[in-house]
Amino acid sequence: MNRHHLDPWVAAFGLILLAQVQRLPLWLSLGACLAVVSGWLLQRHRKRGLRPLWLGVLAVLSAAAFWAYYRGQFTVDTAASFLVLTVALKWLELGRRRDLFILFFIQCYLAVVTLLFHQSMLWTGGLLASLFLLFTGLQMALGGRGQGMGVEAMKRSALVFVKMLPVVIVLFIFFPRIGPLWSVPLVSEQGTTGLSDTLEPGAITSLAQNDDPAFRVTFGGDTPDPGQRYWQALVLDRFDGRRWDRRSLNDREGISRVPEDASAGELADDEYEVMLEPHGRRWGFALADSVPASANVSLNRNGMVRFERSVDTRRRYRMQYEQPTEARRLSDAERRFYTRLPGGTNERTRGWVAQQRREVDGRRALIRHLMEHFNQKPFHYTLQPEALGNADTVDALMFETREGFCEHYASALAFMLRSADIPTRIVTGYLGGEAGVDNEYLIVRQYDAHAWVQAWLRGRGWVRLDPTAMIAPERIESGLREAMQDQGGFLSDDPFSMNRYADVGWVNWMRLRLDAANYYWQRWVVGYEGQTQLSLLGRLPGDIDRRMLGVITASLVALLILAGVGISLLRARRRHFRDPWYRLYDQWCRWLERQGVGAGRSDTLAAQVSAAGRRFPALAPDIRALGLLLERAFYDPGQPDQQALAQARRLMNAIRKRKSHGRSGNTATAE
Amino acid sequence: MPGKIVKRPWRRWVNRRIPRADDYRPGRRNIFVLPTREGLMFTGVLVISLLTGINYQNSLIYLFTFILGALFYGTIFQTYRNLEGLHLSLVRAGESQAGERLPMAIRIRDEEHRPRAALRLRIDDGEPVTVSLEAGEGKVVPLPVPTRRRGPLKLPSIRLETDFPFGLIRAWTWFRPASRGLVTPRPVTPPPFEASPDAEGDEGEVTLNAEPGGSDIRLRPYRLGDALRRISWKRFARSGHLVVMDWDTPPADPRWLDWEQFPGADTELRLSYLAWHVGRLSEQGQPFGLRLPDQTIEPDTGDQHERACLNRLGAFGFGEMPT
Numbered sequence: 001m002n003r004h005h006l007d008p009w010v011a012a013f014g015l016i017l018l019a020q021v022q023r024l025p026l027w028l029s030l031g032a033c034l035a036v037v038s039g040w041l042l043q044r045h046r047k048r049g050l051r052p053l054w055l056g057v058l059a060v061l062s063a064a065a066f067w068a069y070y071r072g073q074f075t076v077d078t079a080a081s082f083l084v085l086t087v088a089l090k091w092l093e094l095g096r097r098r099d100l101f102i103l104f105f106i107q108c109y110l111a112v113v114t115l116l117f118h119q120s121m122l123w124t125g126g127l128l129a130s131l132f133l134l135f136t137g138l139q140m141a142l143g144g145r146g147q148g149m150g151v152e153a154m155k156r157s158a159l160v161f162v163k164m165l166p167v168v169i170v171l172f173i174f175f176p177r178i179g180p181l182w183s184v185p186l187v188s189e190q191g192t193t194g195l196s197d198t199l200e201p202g203a204i205t206s207l208a209q210n211d212d213p214a215f216r217v218t219f220g221g222d223t224p225d226p227g228q229r230y231w232q233a234l235v236l237d238r239f240d241g242r243r244w245d246r247r248s249l250n251d252r253e254g255i256s257r258v259p260e261d262a263s264a265g266e267l268a269d270d271e272y273e274v275m276l277e278p279h280g281r282r283w284g285f286a287l288a289d290s291v292p293a294s295a296n297v298s299l300n301r302n303g304m305v306r307f308e309r310s311v312d313t314r315r316r317y318r319m320q321y322e323q324p325t326e327a328r329r330l331s332d333a334e335r336r337f338y339t340r341l342p343g344g345t346n347e348r349t350r351g352w353v354a355q356q357r358r359e360v361d362g363r364r365a366l367i368r369h370l371m372e373h374f375n376q377k378p379f380h381y382t383l384q385p386e387a388l389g390n391a392d393t394v395d396a397l398m399f400e401t402r403e404g405f406c407e408h409y410a411s412a413l414a415f416m417l418r419s420a421d422i423p424t425r426i427v428t429g430y431l432g433g434e435a436g437v438d439n440e441y442l443i444v445r446q447y448d449a450h451a452w453v454q455a456w457l458r459g460r461g462w463v464r465l466d467p468t469a470m471i472a473p474e475r476i477e478s479g480l481r482e483a484m485q486d487q488g489g490f491l492s493d494d495p496f497s498m499n500r501y502a503d504v505g506w507v508n509w510m511r512l513r514l515d516a517a518n519y520y521w522q523r524w525v526v527g528y529e530g531q532t533q534l535s536l537l538g539r540l541p542g543d544i545d546r547r548m549l550g551v552i553t554a555s556l557v558a559l560l561i562l563a564g565v566g567i568s569l570l571r572a573r574r575r576h577f578r579d580p581w582y583r584l585y586d587q588w589c590r591w592l593e594r595q596g597v598g599a600g601r602s603d604t605l606a607a608q609v610s611a612a613g614r615r616f617p618a619l620a621p622d623i624r625a626l627g628l629l630l631e632r633a634f635y636d637p638g639q640p641d642q643q644a645l646a647q648a649r650r651l652m653n654a655i656r657k658r659k660s661h662g663r664s665g666n667t668a669t670a671e
Numbered sequence: 672m673p674g675k676i677v678k679r680p681w682r683r684w685v686n687r688r689i690p691r692a693d694d695y696r697p698g699r700r701n702i703f704v705l706p707t708r709e710g711l712m713f714t715g716v717l718v719i720s721l722l723t724g725i726n727y728q729n730s731l732i733y734l735f736t737f738i739l740g741a742l743f744y745g746t747i748f749q750t751y752r753n754l755e756g757l758h759l760s761l762v763r764a765g766e767s768q769a770g771e772r773l774p775m776a777i778r779i780r781d782e783e784h785r786p787r788a789a790l791r792l793r794i795d796d797g798e799p800v801t802v803s804l805e806a807g808e809g810k811v812v813p814l815p816v817p818t819r820r821r822g823p824l825k826l827p828s829i830r831l832e833t834d835f836p837f838g839l840i841r842a843w844t845w846f847r848p849a850s851r852g853l854v855t856p857r858p859v860t861p862p863p864f865e866a867s868p869d870a871e872g873d874e875g876e877v878t879l880n881a882e883p884g885g886s887d888i889r890l891r892p893y894r895l896g897d898a899l900r901r902i903s904w905k906r907f908a909r910s911g912h913l914v915v916m917d918w919d920t921p922p923a924d925p926r927w928l929d930w931e932q933f934p935g936a937d938t939e940l941r942l943s944y945l946a947w948h949v950g951r952l953s954e955q956g957q958p959f960g961l962r963l964p965d966q967t968i969e970p971d972t973g974d975q976h977e978r979a980c981l982n983r984l985g986a987f988g989f990g991e992m993p994t
Binding site: 076101105112128139142152153161165175178528581635 | 690692693694699709712713716719720722723724725726727728729730731732733734735736737738739740741742744745746748749758760778780782783784786789809834835836837838849
């Protein structure tokens with residue numbers, strides 16, 4: 001065992017840690033780095049690892065720190081953090097061969113687990129590289145030869161990787177995907193970006209600086225116009241004067257099996273498919289007037305898309321345009337609920353609305369009037385509005401600052417409508433979407449987050465009203481970039497984002513290609529799950545169900561193994577002819593067998609030569625000469641030269657030929 | 672392998688597949704491949720990874736599990752190929768005294784122009800010897816064999832194994848040389864001299880025990896074949912010339928070491944006594960002959976003669992020895 005050669009493992013661990021560093025607490029990352037580097041240095045200088053006592057103390061201390069930090073949350077997230085800790089500590093204890101293997105195993109598993117948190121092409125490549133380094137390092141640590149071993153080991157690992165690629169591909173395509181066996185929540189509730197389930201001033205503005213994709217959509221038919229791309233997710237129906245939130249619906253998630261993905265067949269004309277990035281909450285996004293077409297999502301009472309469990313990995317679901325069957329009437333209780341406002345706030349606005357209400361005739365006219373008010377008065381659509389204070393925020397917005405982002409205006413409009421006794425609620429979600437390469441799909445990003453208003457009109461149900469459309473129509477038609485063009489400030493916090501420079505031609509081209517590559521990667525590799533597999537294989541002739549798939553996998557793997565054995569058999573046969581001396585020896589042995597001289601392959605060369613010499617005295621000098629050459633070739637440490645080889649070949653030929661002549665001569669004399 | 676019930680038939684089966692021969696090229700018939708303990712643990716890691724993939728419906732974890740599994744599978748071939756196309760041959764079986772180690776040596780050579788790393792050679796429970804070969808290289812590996820009893824020694828099976836490159840799979844085979852080593856009797860100091868019948872009058876004991884030297888030492892230049900222990904190293908250090916101390920021992924007075932010399936002792940003891948005398952007389956440079964019931968070796972001196980006598984003693988009672 002050569003402990004000098006752990007360098008590849010340090011690199012591998014570095015890669016894995018880099019992938020995890022974002023979700024790990026700082027102390028854990030730093031501690032892990034420290035432990036690994038000191039373990040590595042100890043090995044380099046041929047020191048024994050830490051004394052067991054110290055190691056024990058260290059283990060107890062870090063376990064305590066871990067406990068103090070995570071407080072007994074049991075999710076895969078914490079389990080993975082614990083695994084990082086374990087690996088780091090194991091680096092300090094590398095006394096024996098067994099320790100080396102244990103470290104190898106847990107590092108392999110750590111690389112695998114890291115895939116729970118990263119599924120992009122880039123990170124998959126990085127983690128694959130770390131696997132490669134792990135295997136190379138293991139080889140170097142075990143092979144224990146000096147210089148040049150690294151390159152050799154790398155070559156060998158690469159060769160095995162490449163050779164095994166077909167097996168991997170076949171397994172990946174055909175191995176039956178079964179549903180989850182039990183479930184542990186994946187991520188503890190922290191640190192995912194996306195919509196929140198409350199709305200207060202600034203809530204959506206904070207997302208406007210974020211260009212991460214929220215989801216991507218493929219349409220079976222035509223892509224809807226920009227003005228129709230309202231992706232709704234949440235209904236907020238309670239207002240406390242500043243903040244909108246939800247009536248506490250029973251949203252607790254039960255421990256349930258993760259439902260499968262949607263099928264992957266052709267999309268019908270009236271269908272669209274959403275590939276949702278993980279955001280750690282249960283809601284999904286859909287256009288108005290559509291219903292689920294795949295079994296993994298459902299609509300809640302408000303007609304919003306919901307998952308059974310938090311979306312902590314990428315999910316794919318399908319929707320279909322269809323008028324949802326919704327109640328056409330509001331009960332009195334509901335009417336009261338949707339017009340409830342906190343008393344004693346924003347009196348000025350209330351008074352103004354009451355006055356307008358007297359001036360116009362009917363609710364629809366009032367709504368139209370209020371909307372036009374946003375258009376006619378100098379309201380500004382801006383990412384950096386003046387602060388509104390804590391009380392009477394609507395008053396401040398309507399009569400003083402007149403600056404705001406979508407959530408400000410939506411909130412104000414909803415307040416005014418409620419004060420006019422019109423049942424109203426706020427809807428949040430995303431608005432817009434950028435076309436991907438060749439208009440194959442839409443990319444909806446975090447900065448497309450939006451809030452708007454729904455009002456109840458008798459006979460028409462919930463009607464969408466968007467005050468932002470009155471103030472900044474370009475936001476609706478062309479997106480946030482256009483709307484912010486005059487002011488700047490679009491993605492101003494993120495100078496390296498490619499999305500910021502999307503107006504530069506080649507940057508845009510590259511940006512969209514990258515996104516497309518990522519999308520198809522997500523769709524076909526990362527998202528290759530039960531349904532995708534079945535529908536892909538469904539295109540093959542015959543009915544393929546899961547059991548059939550198992551049979552196919554088993555037989556394909558068996559076939560591959562047979563092929564492997566077959567190839568090595570062929571090689572074994574060919575092998576004899578690769579070394580010219582061995583080929584010659586083989587000829588010689590076969591000649592011996594044919595002539596039946598009484599000495600074969602299992603005898604020494606000397607025995608063969610003397611037996612052959614006894615049998616054919618006339619050939620004895622040649623045979624002895626050949627024997628000598630062969631012996632020199634096989635037992636002399638120096639490489640035999642070409643001349644010797646040529647001579648040996650000549651001798652062999654001579655022996656074979658003369659024997660056949662000799663035999664005819666013998667028979668002649670016998671007669 | 673639990674106990675003898677399995678082990679014996681297994682060894683019998685293996686021995687049938689690998690007949691004894693001094694030249695051996697391991698191949699498909701006789702290379703055995705199984706996972707190591709670490710390999711079994713690795714399959715555990717595979718199972719856990721697969722479970723993780725299934726439970727979180729994570730396609731990439733499936734992919735990585737398959738990669739790990741395929742690597743494991745590919746290692747079987749890698750490890751096997753590390754032994755295939757090697758040529759093992761016996762360089763010498765060797766001779767030694769009973770109780771000491773037989774200086775057996777074998778040659779191991781790559782015949783396929785591939786480097787071979789971390790090959791381990793081992794006899795029974797002995798310490799393994801690790802050998803690495805460059806492409807086409809051959810190496811002689813000494814593998815001392817412990818001996819106990821006098822006589823021709825069947826060489827033990829030499830286990831050749833490797834778990835390169837990853838230590839997860841082990842391939843092994845046995846090299847079973849056909850030649851035999853020879854174990855000579857362990858010298859035992861005989862009891863105070865009992866004269867052999869025909870050496871009675873020669874004052875043999877005096878000569879036997881006489882210190883070499885005395886007044887009649889002659890010095891003469893070294894000749895090829897002189898015993899090394901007769902060289903005067905002191906003089907060599909002074910002058911740089913190899914000078915041999917010679918003393919007049921009448922060449923006409925060879926000692927005969929005779930089987931019949933030790934009445935009452937059993938065969939092995941007699942052989943041990945004789946071996947002691949052979950060693951003693953050779954050291955003194957005295958010519959001596961050996962008379963055994965079945966054979967006589969004419970008197971002579973020198974290392975070769977000593978070797979021949981000892982070998983004869985070692986093979987005594989085992990029939991003709993091929994030399």
